[in-house]
Amino acid sequence: xxxxxxxxxxxxxxxxxxxxxxxxxxxxxxxxxxxxxxxxxxxxxxxxxxxxxxxxxxxxxxxxxxxxxxxxxxxxxxxxxxxxxxxxxxxxxxxxxxxxxxxxxxxxxxxxxxxxxxxxxxxxxxxxxxxxxxxxxxxxxxxxxxxxxxxxxxxxxxxxxxxxxxxxxxxxxxxxxxxxxxxxxxxxxxxxxxxxxxxxxxxxxxxxxxxxxxxxxxxxxxxxxxxxxxxxxxxxxxxxxxxxxxxxxxxxxxxxxxxxxxxxxxxxxxxxxxxxxxxxxxxxxxxxxxxxxxxxxxxxxxxxxxxxxxxxxxxxxxxxxxxxxxxxxxxxxxxxxxxxxxxxxxxxxxxxxxxxxxxxxxxxxxxxxxxxxxxxxxxxxxxxxxxxxxxxxxxxxxxxxxxxxxxxxxxxxxxxxxxxxxxxxxxxxxxxxxxxxxxxxxxxxxxx
Amino acid sequence: xxxxxxxxxxxxxxxxxxxxxxxxxxxxxxxxxxxxxxxxxxxxxxxxxxxxxxxxxxxxxxxxxxxxxxxxxxxxxxxxxxxxxxxxxxxxxxxxxxxxxxxxxxxxxxxxxxxxxxxxxxxxxxxxxxxxxxxxxxxxxxxxxxxxxxxxxxxxxxxxxxxxxxxxxxxxxxxxxxxxxxxxxxxxxxxxxxxxxxxxxxxxxxxxxxxxxxxxxxxxxxxxxxxxxxxxxxxxxxxxxxxxxxxxxxxxxxxxxxxxxxxxxxxxxxxxxxxxxxxxxxxxxxxxxxxxxxxxxxxxxxxxxxxxxxxxxxxxxxxxxxxxxxxxxxxxxxxxxxxxx
Numbered sequence: 001x002x003x004x005x006x007x008x009x010x011x012x013x014x015x016x017x018x019x020x021x022x023x024x025x026x027x028x029x030x031x032x033x034x035x036x037x038x039x040x041x042x043x044x045x046x047x048x049x050x051x052x053x054x055x056x057x058x059x060x061x062x063x064x065x066x067x068x069x070x071x072x073x074x075x076x077x078x079x080x081x082x083x084x085x086x087x088x089x090x091x092x093x094x095x096x097x098x099x100x101x102x103x104x105x106x107x108x109x110x111x112x113x114x115x116x117x118x119x120x121x122x123x124x125x126x127x128x129x130x131x132x133x134x135x136x137x138x139x140x141x142x143x144x145x146x147x148x149x150x151x152x153x154x155x156x157x158x159x160x161x162x163x164x165x166x167x168x169x170x171x172x173x174x175x176x177x178x179x180x181x182x183x184x185x186x187x188x189x190x191x192x193x194x195x196x197x198x199x200x201x202x203x204x205x206x207x208x209x210x211x212x213x214x215x216x217x218x219x220x221x222x223x224x225x226x227x228x229x230x231x232x233x234x235x236x237x238x239x240x241x242x243x244x245x246x247x248x249x250x251x252x253x254x255x256x257x258x259x260x261x262x263x264x265x266x267x268x269x270x271x272x273x274x275x276x277x278x279x280x281x282x283x284x285x286x287x288x289x290x291x292x293x294x295x296x297x298x299x300x301x302x303x304x305x306x307x308x309x310x311x312x313x314x315x316x317x318x319x320x321x322x323x324x325x326x327x328x329x330x331x332x333x334x335x336x337x338x339x340x341x342x343x344x345x346x347x348x349x350x351x352x353x354x355x356x357x358x359x360x361x362x363x364x365x366x367x368x369x370x371x372x373x374x375x376x377x378x379x380x381x382x383x384x385x386x387x388x389x390x391x392x393x394x395x396x397x398x399x400x401x402x403x404x405x406x407x408x409x410x411x412x413x414x415x416x417x418x419x420x421x422x423x424x425x426x427x428x429x430x431x432x433x434x435x436x437x438x439x440x441x442x443x444x445x446x447x448x
Numbered sequence: 449x450x451x452x453x454x455x456x457x458x459x460x461x462x463x464x465x466x467x468x469x470x471x472x473x474x475x476x477x478x479x480x481x482x483x484x485x486x487x488x489x490x491x492x493x494x495x496x497x498x499x500x501x502x503x504x505x506x507x508x509x510x511x512x513x514x515x516x517x518x519x520x521x522x523x524x525x526x527x528x529x530x531x532x533x534x535x536x537x538x539x540x541x542x543x544x545x546x547x548x549x550x551x552x553x554x555x556x557x558x559x560x561x562x563x564x565x566x567x568x569x570x571x572x573x574x575x576x577x578x579x580x581x582x583x584x585x586x587x588x589x590x591x592x593x594x595x596x597x598x599x600x601x602x603x604x605x606x607x608x609x610x611x612x613x614x615x616x617x618x619x620x621x622x623x624x625x626x627x628x629x630x631x632x633x634x635x636x637x638x639x640x641x642x643x644x645x646x647x648x649x650x651x652x653x654x655x656x657x658x659x660x661x662x663x664x665x666x667x668x669x670x671x672x673x674x675x676x677x678x679x680x681x682x683x684x685x686x687x688x689x690x691x692x693x694x695x696x697x698x699x700x701x702x703x704x705x706x707x708x709x710x711x712x713x714x715x716x717x718x719x720x721x722x723x724x725x726x727x728x729x730x731x732x733x734x735x736x737x738x739x740x741x742x743x744x745x746x747x748x749x750x751x752x753x754x755x756x757x758x759x760x761x762x763x764x765x766x767x768x769x770x771x772x773x774x775x776x777x778x779x780x781x782x783x784x785x786x787x788x789x
Contacts, residue, residue: 082679084672120715122664207451233759237736238488242453251452268725269756272732276671290717293705294663294729301668302733310668339665343702347509427581431551 005033011049060248064223066176067152075280076258091303095283099135100142127296133283140166147173160187171195193220200260202227210254225260240277310335311361316385320351324392327352332359332367340426348430357381364399375408400424455489458682468574469601477740478691484738495761499743500538502528504563505547511707513720517747525563526570533571536747542576548589549580557592564593576603587614598622609640616647629657632669634676641687655693662699663730674737694734697745700727724749
C-alpha cells in the first residue's frame with residue numbers, strides 16, 4: 001500500500017534541515033506521498049526509511065522489457081482498473097506464435113521476413129507484429145533468426161535442456177522464457193536468474209500463481225510475467241480481473257507483474273478478453289490480417305488516453321478515388337469526428353476529398369468556440385494542403401454547425417473560392433451529395 | 449500464503465426489464481448487482497440477450513458476406529424473423545424500419561405497422577422496433593406501430609433528449625418499453641431518464657442506448673461511458689440503472705475494415721472472416737462494459753458470442769414456467785469463494 005504523508009513523516013529524521021528544498025520534513029513527506037518528490041533529496045534518510053519507502057512507492061505493476069533495440073517492448077506499469085480513471089499506459093505486445101517444425105530455413109526466413117515487413121497505418125499508429133513466440137524445437141536457429149531480425153522473442157519451452165540451449169544463444173536479445181504449462185518452475189527460475197532474462201510463471205490457481213511469482217523473485221528473477229489460470233472465458237476473466245485488482249490493492253507481492261496470455265488458433269474472443277482486461281503480452285497462434293487487424297484496432301481503442309483524444313494527422317484524405325471534380329469537405333481532426341464523417345462519406349458512394357484541419361483534437365463546434373476552427377485557420381490549412389490544386393471547382397463544403405465561418409473563410413481563401421454549408425450530421429452527407437452537390441456539379445460541367 | 453481477494457459489494461443493482469408481453473415469450477434482462485460478467489462476486493439473474501436485426505426493405509447497403517446467410521428473405525421481415533429465431537437462435541429481434549426513411553422508400557406508418565404485425569405473427573420472441581431516425585417521421589411511424597401492436601411489450605427505439613414526449617406517451621399508453629438514446633454521454637443519458645420519469649415512464653420499462661461506437665470507430669468512448677454508467681448504477685443512481693442496449697451489428701458493418709475485400713487490402717486478410725471477427729470483437733468488448741441487450745447482424749457472430757456467454761451463464765436455454773429465459777447461473781453463497789482462498 002502507498003504510505004500516507006504522516007506515515008512517511010515518521011520515517012524522516014524530523015530535523016527540518018531544508019536540504020531537500022522544503023521548509024519542513026512534513027512538507028517534504030507530503031510531497032513524497034503525492035509522488036512529486038523522491039527520497040534521494042533527503043541526504044539523512046536512514047536505510048530503513050529507504051527500504052520502507054522504496055517498497056511502498058514501487059509501481060503496483062512492474063515494468064518488464066522484452067527484446068533489445070528499436071523493436072524492444074516494455075509492458076506493465078499500469079495503475080488503474082478502469083481506463084477512464086486515468087489511462088492504460090503500456091499497450092499489450094501482440095506476439096506471433098511460430099512453430100518452425102518441418103520448415104526449410106528458406107521457408108522459415110520467408111515467414112519471419114513477411115511478419116517483419118508488416119506495417120499498417122491507422123489513426124497515427126503503426127500496427128506491426130510486436131514479437132515472435134517461438135515453439136522450442138530441437139535446433140535453436142529459428143529463435144536466432146527471429147532475434148537477429150530485431151524481433152523480441154518469447155521462447156515457448158518444451159524441455160528445460162532445450163530451452164536452455166535456445167536461451168543461451170539469444171540471451172543478449174533479452175528473450176522471454178515461457179515454461180510449458182504445469183512445469184516445475186525451479187529449473188526455469190534458475191535459468192532466467194542466471195541469464196538475467198524475463199520469465200513467465202504459471203499455476204493452476206491464483207493463490208499458487210502469486211506464491212510462484214514471489215518465489216521466482218526470491219530466486220533472483222528480476223522480471224516476471226504471470227500466466228493466469230483460465231481455460232474457459234469465465235475463469236480467465238475472473239483471473240485477469242482478480243490479478244489486476246489484487247496488484248492495485250497490493251494484497252500479495254506476487255501479483256504485481258504484467259500478464260502473459262496464450263491464445264490458440266481460432267480463439268479471437270480469448271484475445272479480446274486479454275486485450276480489454278489487462279493482459280500485457282498476448283501470443284497468438286492465428287496469423288493473417290483477418291485475426292490481427294481487429295485485435296490491433298481493439299488495442300488502439302482501449303489504450304487511447306481518455307484525457308487526450310485520438311487525433312488524426314491533419315491533411316487531405318481521399319475517400320474512394322476522387323478526382324478534381326469531386327466534392328471537397330472539411331472537418332476537424334478529432335478522430336471520432338473524422339471516423340464518422342469518413343464512414344458516412346464512404347457509404348454515400350460519392351468519392352470525395354476530406355480535408356482534416358488541426359483543431360487540436362476537438363469536435364467541430366467545440367473547436368470553433370475555442371477559436372481552433374475559424375475561417376482563417378481553415379483557410380490556412382487548405383492552403384497548406386494545396387487544396388486548390390486538387391479541385392477545379394474551388395468549392396469547399398463546411399460542417400453545418402459552423403455556417404458562421406463562411407464569410408471569413410471565403411475572404412481568407414480569396415481567388416474565386418466558394419463556401420458551401422454542408423449538413424450538421426454526417427448521416428446527411430449522402431442526401432446532401434445527391435440533392436445539393438449533384439445539381440451544382442452538373443452546373444459546373446455546363447458552366448465551367 | 450493465501451490470497452485475500454475480497455469480493456466487491458455494491459449499494460445498487462440494475463433494474464430488471466422484461467421485453468415482450470401479450471403473445472410474446474418474454475425475455476428479461478438486467479438485475480445484476482456487480483460489474484459486468486463479475487460472476488465470481490456478484491449475482492446475475494439474467495444473461496445478456498442476443499438479438500438479430502431484420503429490415504422491412506432489402507438492406508442494399510449490407511455487404512455481401514452479411515447478406516449471404518439471409519439470402520432469399522431480405523426485405524421479407526416475417527420470413528427473415530422466422531429464420532433468425534428458428535435457424536439462428538436469436539433471443540429477440542430488432543425490426544429496423546429503414547424503408548420508412550424518406551430516402552429509402554418513404555414507406556408509410558401504416559405499412560410499417562403491418563410489417564411489424566407480420567413479424568409478430570411469424571415468431572413469438574420480443575421485438576425491438578427501430579424507426580427511421582430522429583424526427584417527425586420517426587414519431588409517426590413508431591406511434592402507429594405502438595398503437596397497432598398494443599400490449600406486445602415492444603421496445604421502441606428510440607427517444608432522445610430533444611424529442612421524447614410522443615414516444616414516452618405511446619409507450620406508456622400501449623404498454624411498451626422505451627429505449628432512450630444518448631450520444632455517448634453519461635450526463636445526457638441520466639438527464640433523459642429523468643425527463644422520461646417525469647413523463648410517467650416507468651424506468652423499469654426503459655433501456656439505455658448510449659450509442660455504440662464500433663471497433664475502431666469510437667468503441668473506446670462507448671466502452672468507458674458504459675463502464676461509468678454501470679458504476680453509477682451500482683453506486684445506487686436510480687436514474688442510470690436501466691439495462692443498456694447496443695446496436696453492434698449496425699455500427700460494426702459500417703467500418704471499412706469489416707467491408708473491404710482482401711483483393712484491395714491484402715494485409716487485412718479474408719473479408720468474410722474479418723467482418724465476423726469485427727462484429728464479435730465489438731460485441732464481446734461491449735458486453736464486458738455492461739451491454740445487456742446486444743443487437744447483431746451476422747448469425748455466425750451471434751453464435752460465437754452465445755458460446756462465450758455460455759461459459760458464464762451455462763448453455764441451458766430452457767424456458768421456465770413464466771417463459772422467461774433464465775440463466776442457469778446461481779450465485780454462490782461463499783464470498784469470493786473459489787480457489788483464491
